[in-house]
Amino acid sequence: MKASELTERELIARIAKLLARQGENTILGAGEDDCAVLEIEGDDYLLITTDMLHRKTDFPIRMTGWQIGWMSVAVNLSDLASKGARPLGVVMAMGIPPDTEVGFIEEIVRGMDECAGKFGTQIIGGDTDSHDELTMVGTAFGLVRKELLIRRSGAKAGDIVCVTGNIGTAGAALIALDKEIPVSLEVLKALFEPFPRINEGMALAESRAVTSMMDISDGLALSLHDIGKASGTGFKIYESRLPVLPAVKKLLKGGELLKAVVYTGGDFELLVTVAPDKIEKARKTCPLTVIGEVVDEEFFIERGDGRVEELKALGYEHFGS
Amino acid sequence: MKASELTERELIARIAKLLARQGENTILGAGEDDCAVLEIEGDDYLLITTDMLHRKTDFPIRMTGWQIGWMSVAVNLSDLASKGARPLGVVMAMGIPPDTEVGFIEEIVRGMDECAGKFGTQIIGGDTDSHDELTMVGTAFGLVRKELLIRRSGAKAGDIVCVTGNIGTAGAALIALDKEIPVSLEVLKALFEPFPRINEGMALAESRAVTSMMDISDGLALSLHDIGKASGTGFKIYESRLPVLPAVKKLLKGGELLKAVVYTGGDFELLVTVAPDKIEKARKTCPLTVIGEVVDEEFFIERGDGRVEELKALGYEHFGS
Incomplete structure (x- = not known):
């Protein structure tokens, strides 16, 4: 079997399995x-x-x-x-x-x-x-x-799901470059000059309001699946609540817009789950947009027209197709 | 100017110069x-x-x-x-x-x-x-x-220069592969399965007998020049004292042998300088071969026949020619 027949996550899982059991000073190890x-x-x-x-x-x-x-x-x-x-x-x-x-x-x-x-x-x-x-x-x-360490594995059903900043901007830039559509500097810059949320991450950790956190560099959907897998939960998010720049909505429509915002990587925003009684505390630390909630199992997205669809584990991976 | 017109050390020096001054928690920074x-x-x-x-x-x-x-x-x-x-x-x-x-x-x-x-x-x-x-x-x-931190910059004139293990084995393997000469597994293994001197390094640090230390992965000559530059000293080494495997001496002769042992990288032995009154202490920690001494300035090698030559700053570099 060739590397290209595995997804990146499958390959990482195989690699992690071959490594010696993590020593006692390793709190979180390879692939976790x-x-x-x-x-x-x-x-x-x-x-x-x-x-x-x-x-x-x-x-x-x-x-x-x-x-x-x-x-x-x-x-x-x-x-x-x-x-x-x-x-x-x-x-x-x-x-x-x-x-x-x-x-x-x-x-x-x-x-x-x-x-x-x-x-x-x-x-x-x-x-x-x-x-x-x-x-x-x-x-x-x-x-x-x-x-103050926040793991991927701390999300609980009922928690509120938030993101920092806007999402889909880098994905839109990627699609535009790929299709050779003219694209604004503002959108290109999100792809070329990602702004890591160091200050927001530290403030959110300090707030003790957050139950899990990761960046969405591999795309929102894949990141939700990563947290869900580590936490043993599912997610429901709402397309209408996703913070998307007007320039991105102008550039892409329908399925292509959904792809840029949910199923493409390149945005370096933080995805956080927050205990419901601590949402005000979390929001005081930095601007957050509520995009959904943690559920017991399975992954859903409520589309703009009210239809509920499965949120697939698709996004940016180096291997696989 | 192209990258290939600089040696690796020249390129690193240029890069290091562009970086912000090292903060106060940086004891040793880029390129040092x-x-x-x-x-x-x-x-x-x-x-x-x-x-x-x-x-x-x-x-x-x-x-x-x-x-x-x-x-x-x-x-x-x-x-x-x-x-x-x-x-x-x-x-x-x-x-x-x-x-x-x-x-x-x-x-x-x-x-x-x-x-x-x-x-x-x-x-x-x-x-x-x-x-x-x-x-x-x-x-x-x-x-x-x-x-116990040992820097490159601690060598002093009069210190004794030692190495762990044998040198030139990996260099000989490289030359043999390049020239397609048959070569023993013992020699090939030195190149393909380098053995980092972790235990020796820790023991030498503990001994407090060592004034400077580095590995010779870029070759003995280049490493001596690196320590000399950092310490403001020169070196004199003796070809006849260099620990070289019989298999390497059998494989290569004359200038080619010198090249493998002194001017080629790939051996992962430690090069240490030791205060003269502490040489016995250092030798108790691990097997060491004395190969020369630290001098005030300039770099010399005394060849097997007694001639003293300049030890050039040549070795393994990724750029330059």
């Missing part, structure tokens, strides 16, 4: 959550996450070097954000085609540095390698107070 | 040492290192999947070893060609897992990505007691 979580001395857990991006899949030719650098850091910080962590540092391994202009590499580095600095952290190391395809692998690590 | 070193709560520093390997440069076609996995973890652990750290965990981002057999990926994962386990640690997370070229990017992190 957005970050690995380790017990260390003191009041904090250490969180680590790594992400591989490369030219063909992640850096459309319209992206500037600065945007490539920014995105390579941002996607890793977003995983820290989803655990409410404060970033401690980022290392970046860069695979660089030998004929790349040094000026372009420097632009990438400036983007990396500015993204890290924007969220109170730094590039503290890395590796450079000659590679046929531009390949950027960031690893970010951070700290979270032990009693 | 084998690992980044961060201040955290408690008695230990947190160390992080990342390494990108890929098919074309690092995984000759004769390597098994298991060896690819082992090596991808080992090279990162070796950087921790060179700072005397105990490993805390490893994350691995895997870029996998879609037509790769799942069985081969599983072999890689077994090699990763066994290497981590051999040195008392674990694979605690990672990422999988579809990539044209098999690309493995590991990030390892570990801890070292604050008072």
Whole structure:
């Protein structure tokens, strides 16, 4: 069997099964959550996450070097954000085609540095390698107070489902680029310069109102399924409540709009479930939009016209079709 | 100017210059040492290192999947070893060609897992990505007691220079593969299954006898220059004292032997400088071979016939020629 015959999640599950049982200082290990979580001395857990991006899949030719650098850091910080962590540092391994202009590499580095600095952290190391395809692998690590760690597995039926920011913007940009439809800078920027919700993640963790949290970089539907699987719950969301930019609604209609908003990745917003009696507390920490509720089982979306459909586990995956 | 017109060290220096000044919790930052070193709560520093390997440069076609996995973890652990750290965990981002057999990926994962386990640690997370070229990017992190951290910059004139194990074995294997000369499994294994000196690194740090330490994965000469640059010293080493396997001496002669032993990378031994009055203490911790001494300035090698030559800053670099 070839790798392409598995979905990314199936492949990760196979890999995780082959690894030695996690040691006692591993709070969350391979394949379990957005970050690995380790017990260390003191009041904090250490969180680590790594992400591989490369030219063909992640850096459309319209992206500037600065945007490539920014995105390579941002996607890793977003995983820290989803655990409410404060970033401690980022290392970046860069695979660089030998004929790349040094000026372009420097632009990438400036983007990396500015993204890290924007969220109170730094590039503290890395590796450079000659590679046929531009390949950027960031690893970010951070700290979270032990009693404030939010897992994927904490959602309970009856909890309220919220997201930060707007969703579907990056998905719309992807579809527009793919179909070569003209698209506004505002929409493109959501795809090329994702803004990790570090501050929102930390504030939501501090609020103690949140029962589970993750980012929706692989798409809303797939992320809801990930939380549902880890928590043993289902979800019902309402299309009419999803926060979507007017520019996106103008660009796409019907099934294509639904695909961009629900079944495509690239938005780095946080998806959170909140205990019903704590929703006001959560909303005080940062702007949130309520999009649905946690249910006992199965996954539903109520469409704009009132029809209730199955919410499929589809989204952004590197393998499979 | 293209990336290929710079050496890897020149490129890293340019990158490091563009990054924001390291924050006060960064003890050692980008480009300064084998690992980044961060201040955290408690008695230990947190160390992080990342390494990108890929098919074309690092995984000759004769390597098994298991060896690819082992090596991808080992090279990162070796950087921790060179700072005397105990490993805390490893994350691995895997870029996998879609037509790769799942069985081969599983072999890689077994090699990763066994290497981590051999040195008392674990694979605690990672990422999988579809990539044209098999690309493995590991990030390892570990801890070292604050008072035991050994930097590259601590060597002093008069210190004794030692290495663990044998050197030139991996270099000989590389030359043999390149020239298609038959080569023994013992020699090939040094290249394909590097053995990070984690235990030796921890013991040497504990001994407090060592003034500087790094691994020689980029070759002995380049590593001596790295320590010399960081410490403001020079080095003199003696070809006749270099610990070289009989099989390597049989395989290569003269300039080619010197190239394998001094100017080629791939051995993951530790290079240490030791205060002269502490050499016996250091030797009690693990087998060491004395190969030379730290001098005030410049880099020399005394050849087997007594001639003294300049030790050039040549070795394994990804860019440049």
